[in-house]
Amino acid sequence: MEVCYQLPVLPLDRPVPKHVLSRRGAISFSSSSSLFGAPDPRQLSQRRGAISYDSSDQTALYIRMLGACVVFKQLFARDVRVRSQVGFEPERRSSHPYLCIDFRTLHTRLSCGALSADSGTEKRVHRLLSFQRYLHSSRLLRGIPQQIPLHILDEDYSGQARCMLEKVGNWNFDIFLFDKLTNGNSLISLTLHLLNQYGLVDLFQLDMVRLWRFLVLVQEDYHNDNPYHNSVHAADVTQAMYCYLQEPMLSKSLTSYDILLGILAAATHDLDHPGVNQPFLIKTDHYLARLYRNTSVLENHHWKSAVGLLRETGLFSHLPAEDSLNMERDLGSLILATDISRQNDYLSRFRTHLDQDSLCLANGSHRHFVLQMALKCADICNPCRPWELSKQWSEKVTEEFFQQGDIERKHKLEVSPLCDRETNTICNIQIGFMTYVAEPLFGEWARFSDTRLSQTMLGHMGLNKASWGGLQQEQTAVSEEAELSTADPDAGESRSKEIPQGSRES
Template sequence: MSCSVVERCGAVAFKRSEQNAIQVCMLADGRLNTGHAGVLLVERRGSYPLIDLRILRTSAQQGEVEPGRRKVKRQLSFQRYCHASRLLRGSLPCTPRSLHLLDDDYLGQAAHMLLKVGTWNFDIFVFDRLTNGHSLVTLMCHLFNVYGLVHHFQLDMVKLHRFLGMVQEDYHSQNPYHNAVHAADVTQAMYCYLKEPKLAEQLSPLDVFLGLMAAAAHDVDHPGVNQPFLIKTRHHLASLYQNTSVLESHHWRSTVGMLRESGLLSHLPADVSQDMEQQLGSLILATDISRQNEFLSTFREHLDNQDLDLQLASHRHFILQIALKCADVCNPCRVWELSRQWSERVCEEFYRQGDLERKFNMEISPLCNQQADSVPAIQIGFISYIVEPLFEEWQRFTEPSPLSQTMMAHLHKNKARWSRLRHAHTASDTHTHPRTEEPEPEGGEGGGGGGGGGEGEDIP
C-alpha cells in the first residue's frame, strides 16, 4: 500500500446539515462511525481522534477553518516562498523597510534571538510571539542555512518552505502541549545536542538533515490524546498500526506524505529518498515512550563497553535516536520558568483527556485525573523514571560537556522545587488544582524566562 493511500485511510469526510451543522465521520472501510461520534472541525491530511463535538463545541467552533481556506492560504503564499529562497541562500534584502512577507519573522528581534539559538536558555515562547506563530518554519529555515543543507542537497527553496509550512500547519494549535511550539522547542534542543563536540565532529550533512527534520516533524498531527485512548475508543489509526506505536507511526507517515506532496526530495534517486524516509521513520519511532527501557539499556551497554564508534553510520544513527529522545523530554532540564510552563501545558493536555474519558464513562487514564493527579506529583514521577535515567547516560556520553552539566543542574533544582510544591500542596489539605508558583528561595535559583540569570545558562 503506498504512503498516500495509507494517509488517505485516515481521511475524514464531513457533511453539514443546514439546521444544526452535525458532523459524521467516514472510516477507511466506508462505514459511518457512530461510536464516540464526531470529529473536530479542521481540515487536514491526517486525522483527529473521534471526539464528541457536544463536549468540545466551544473550542471546536473557535478552531473551525472554512473549507478551502488552506488551499487559498497556500496559493497566496508564493511571495513568502520566493523570499524564503533568498533567505535560505543567506542573501537577505538590504533595505530594512522592504515589504517581503518574512521580514517580520526573520529580521528585528527574532533575528537577534537567532544569534543565540544555540544557547540553552533560549525562550521558544518569546521567539514564537516574535515570529507571529511561525517559530518552527523560521527556526528550520535558519538552521538549514547555518548548516548549508540547501546547497548540499540541492534543495528547491520553494519546495522546502512549502514542506515546512505544511508541517507547521498540521500541528494542532489547540493542543496545550503537542503543538508547533513544542516541535520548535525540540528542534532547538536537538540543535544544541548536534553541536556537542563529541558528536558534531563526526556528523555528516545527512545526519544533521535527518536529525533536524525528525525533531521538527516528530509529533506532527498529534491529536492531543495518548495511544491507550485511541485503542480503547477503537480509533481507526489504532487499527491501522495494530495498536503498536500508533501515534509515532502516524507522525512518520504524515511526514512522508508531506515530503512527497511537496516534492522536496523528488530530485533525488528513488532509492536515496526512500532510504531517507526510512531513517526519518526510525528516528521518529524512537520517541515512543513505551520503548524507553529498550533504548536506555542499549545506550547503557554501549557506554559500559565503550564500543560506540561514531565513524559507523549505524552508531551515529543510534545516537541521533537518543538525542531526539532527550530533546523530546528535555523540559525538566530547562530553567524553571520555561520548565514550569511546559509542565503545566502537558498536564493540561492530560486533564483534557481525563475530562473526555469521564464524560464517556470510561476509565480515566493514569495521570489524567485532575482531582487525583497534581502537576507536581506528575512531574516528580516523570523526572524520576524517565528524564533522570536518560540524561544521566547522556551526560556520560557527552562528558566533559558544560551543556550536560547545566542541564543536570537545572533538572535537580526543578525536581527539588516540584517536591516542595507537592509537600506544600499536601500540607494545605486542599483538593483544588495546585499552584505551580512559590516564593523564590533566598539567593534565588535564577531561571527567568527569556533572559535567564542562572549560572551556566548561556552555555552553548
C-alpha cells in the first residue's frame, strides 16, 4: 500500500531546515502528527536503513526526502514521497543502556563538524548529493573553492569508469579505483551495468526510474563510515559474484531469474550493517538481537532492509504478487547463507554433494544452493584477490574489528576475541581466517568449478598467506629485539659492534 501526496518543493537556494537533515536523509512522522506541521517528538518514528518503525503505530505514514547523487540529479532532484509501511513487524527499541551507542557516529573524524551549529552560513552546493555524500562533502559547505570545474572532472572520470567496466569480469578489477572514478557511486554504476549487460532490465520490464531510485537507496543505506562493511565492499562482492556467474558450470545452467537474484543479493547482502558483529548485538541486548531471537541477526536485518527498499520503490510491483513474494523469499535465502556462523553447515553439505557427484544444475533447488555457495565465496573472497587489493581489504576489516573492541572496552564489556588491538595483529587474524575459513571453502569451490579462475584464486591466497607470514616474522623479530634492548640497553650496543660493517650496509 502506498499513499502519495503532492508536497511543496523546497527551493534549492534556501537552506534545508535542520529537522529535514535527519540522519541518512530520512524523516518519519507518525500518523497522528500533521504532515506539514512540526512532528510531536513523542510520536516520531525511527528508521534503521530500509525498515521504518513507529513506537505507537505500525501503519504510520513516513516521509523521506532524497537528495540525489550527481549522476542522477535530474531524476531525483527535490523528490519527496510519502509511504506507509507494509508487511513487516516493526523493529522497536527499548531503553536498554547500551542502545545509546550510536553506531553511525563512531568515527568522529568523519562526522565532527559536518553539521555543527557554529559552522557559519552554509554555501550553496552546486551538486545535489545524497545525505551520505553530503556528510563527506562538508569541506565544500565550508566554502573551499574548487580549482577545476566539477562538470569537467566528472566527464573525465566517468569516461575512465566506462573503460574499466569493459573489463568488469577480470579478477584483478580494482574496485577502489572504480569507486573514485564514479565519485563514490561504484555500487550503483556497477550493478546497473551488470543488469543491462545481461538484458535483465528489458527482460523483467523494470522501470528505469524505480530501478535508479532503488539503487540510490541501497547505496545510501550502507554506512560509508564503516571501514569495511560499506557500499564499496558491496560493489566488490557484486563484481566477484559476476565473475562466478561467468564460470562455465554456472553460465550454462543458470536462468535469467537466477542471475537477477544473484546480482541483487550481492548488492544488498550487508545492507545497513552497523559495523559491529552479531555477538556484540546479542551481549548488549540490542533490539535487533531480540527481534530476530539471536539467530542470524545481521543477515535477517540485511534481508528485511532489502525487501523494504524493493517495496518502497515498487521495483517489482508490476509482477504478479506471488512472483514478487517468491523473489523476496529467495533473496532472503541467499543473504542468510552469508552468516559466517553457519559456514560449516553449508560447507559440509557442499562437500557431500561433490563427494557423491549429486549436484544437478537442471534442478532449481540445486541451482539455488550453488548460488548460495557462490555468494558465500564472493563475500569472503578478499584473501583470494591480488596482494595490492587483498592487503587493503585486510587492513579495513581489521580496523573495523578493533573499533568494535574499543567500544567494548569503553563500555566495560568483554572484548571479543578478534577485536582486541592490544593482543591481536592483522597478520595473525588474516592467517587464521585463511587457514580455517577461506581455504576450506575455496578448496571445495575449486572441486566444483575447476577453472583458471579457481586456480588463480587459490594461487593468490597462498601467496597472500605467505606474505602475511613473512610480515608476522618481521614484527616478531622487531618486538623481540625491542624487548631485549629495553631489558639490557648495553646488549644491543655490543651486538651492533660485533656486526661487520659490510653486513650492516647490506
